[in-house]
Amino acid sequence: MDLLLDFIIVGLSIGIVYGLVALGISLIFSGLDIVHFAHGEVYMIGAFLGIAIVSISGVPYFGALVGAMIVTGAVGVVIERVFYRRLTRGGGGYTVAGMGMIICGFGMSVALQNVAYLIWGAAPHPYPVSFGMPIFLGNIALPKSYLYILVSALVLMAVLHTFLTRTKLGLAVRAVAYNKDTSYLMGVNVPAMISLIFGVACAMAAVAGVLIGPINYVQIEMGYLMLLKAFAAAVVGGFGSLPGALLGGVVVGLFETLCAGYLIASYKDIYAFLLLITVLMVRPTGLLGIIVKVKA
Numbered sequence: 001m002d003l004l005l006d007f008i009i010v011g012l013s014i015g016i017v018y019g020l021v022a023l024g025i026s027l028i029f030s031g032l033d034i035v036h037f038a039h040g041e042v043y044m045i046g047a048f049l050g051i052a053i054v055s056i057s058g059v060p061y062f063g064a065l066v067g068a069m070i071v072t073g074a075v076g077v078v079i080e081r082v083f084y085r086r087l088t089r090g091g092g093g094y095t096v097a098g099m100g101m102i103i104c105g106f107g108m109s110v111a112l113q114n115v116a117y118l119i120w121g122a123a124p125h126p127y128p129v130s131f132g133m134p135i136f137l138g139n140i141a142l143p144k145s146y147l148y149i150l151v152s153a154l155v156l157m158a159v160l161h162t163f164l165t166r167t168k169l170g171l172a173v174r175a176v177a178y179n180k181d182t183s184y185l186m187g188v189n190v191p192a193m194i195s196l197i198f199g200v201a202c203a204m205a206a207v208a209g210v211l212i213g214p215i216n217y218v219q220i221e222m223g224y225l226m227l228l229k230a231f232a233a234a235v236v237g238g239f240g241s242l243p244g245a246l247l248g249g250v251v252v253g254l255f256e257t258l259c260a261g262y263l264i265a266s267y268k269d270i271y272a273f274l275l276l277i278t279v280l281m282v283r284p285t286g287l288l289g290i291i292v293k294v295k296a
Helices: 002-032 039-057 061-088 096-120 144-166 168-178 180-185 190-212 223-237 242-262 265-282
Strands: 135-137 140-142
Touching: 002 039, 002 140, 002 144, 002 168, 002 190, 002 223, 002 242, 039 061, 039 096, 039 190, 039 223, 061 096, 061 144, 061 190, 140 144, 144 168, 144 190, 168 180, 168 190, 180 190, 223 242, 223 265, 242 265
Parallel strands: none
Antiparallel strands: 135 140
């Protein structure tokens, strides 16, 4: 029983990290109808920025979490305005601009990875923080970092939910995500809201990177696998659904951890995609997705 509880806590913690990255992917998709393939590298940059803030300024871990979130969000706004703006004006989906955005995302992924290599090198970096002695569940020792992930992510989600549902700026973001043309007519500054969507999405990825840092080493190649897991989480939950992205992340994290614990641990990275295939066979729209009719 203690082992099962340990697996559940670890699975929830990892799943919430998947959900945060998937949340950013779904937020960009719902707002712009495009898939951002550089989001894994944004997650990686956020993790490295957290290390830099802790090492240079000596602020506590949660100060580095907030600092990395702000800086990476600003980087996301700059990336959207400088590199993506001409493409996002042309729309997303199956348009030429939408296809160009996909190619540009792959290029941005390579560029960010090489920038990180030039600054931090190829060697893995440990996070210079300590959470003290682990918590013992019977004979099982659970590092406190998993509990910090759960608490921090839940607080952040509550703040994001309040922002999107209780503030005028958040309602404007949701309006742009629903229909950009109508938002224009209602006086919403759509280009500014698009930049804000990118900034918030990149900030979510940075939080995920800082949260996972004390558990795993931070390295320049950590983004691609997280991107795949986050896509799996977003699709399992219902692509484009923000609650679905979080639910999908938790489901993927729990399924992956339980299968690795009770079946074969070396196949841990495969279980998420087995779950993805199963969900798509049973419910192609995902757990919280809806069927939308599109005219030919």
